C-alpha cells in the first residue's frame with residue numbers, strides 16, 4: 375500500500391526488496407525498537423522479514439489500548455512495519471535516478487562509499503531515527519489515503535513510535551528544519567546521510583541544521599543545469 379511511493383517517482387528508483395513473511399517467529403527478542411521486533415531487514419540478503427504472529431499480537435494490544443477496530447489496526451500496523459523495513463532497505467540500496475545522482479555528485483563531495491560498510495558501521499542511534507524519518511516523510515506525502523484514513527494511519531504510527539527507545543524518536547528534531555513535501559529533501563537527506571559514517575545523531579543533526587538549506591539550494595541548481603543539458607541532447 376505505502377511502499378510504491380518509493381518505487382514510482384521521478385527521482386527515486388527503489389526496487390522493493392524481497393519480503394519473507396514469517397508466520398511463526400522464533401521466541402528470542404531482538405534488540406531495538408518495536409518496529410524491528412515486528413519485522414526486520416537483513417542487509418546481507420537485502421531481504422525484508424515480516425513477523426506475522428508478532429504483528430497480530432501487537433495489533434490486538436494496540437487496538438485494545440486505543441479502543442479502535444482490531445482488524446483495521448493490525449492491517450495498518452503491518453503496513454507500517456513493512457514501511458519501516460523498506461526504509462531501511464532504501465537507505466541501504468540508495469536507488470535514485472541516474473541524472474539526479476549526477477546532479478548530487480556535483481553538489482556534495484561524496485566519497486565513494488561501500489554501501490555494505492556504511493550500513494554495517496552506522497550506529498543504531500543514527501540509523502534508526504533516520505529510517506523513521508524516511509517512513510514519516512513517506513506517510514506525510516502519500517496521496518493514496520483520504521484524510522480520515524491518513525489520520526488513523528498517523529495515529530497508529532505515532533502510538534507505535536512512542537513505544538520505541540528515545541533514540542528512535544530523534545527524527546522529530548529534524549522535521550521542522552527541512553521541507554517535508556519536496557523530493558529534493560529526500561535525495562539531499564539520503565546523500566548527506568551517506569557522506570560518511572556519522573559518529574552520533576548530534577553530529578548528523580548539527581550538520582543538517584547548519585547545511586541543509588545550502589545543500590538543497592545547490593542541488594536544485596545542479597539539477598536544473600543537468601536538465602537543461604539533457605534537454606539539449
Ligand SMILES: [Zn+2]
Pocket residue numbers: 409410458462502505
Ligand atoms: Zn529499524
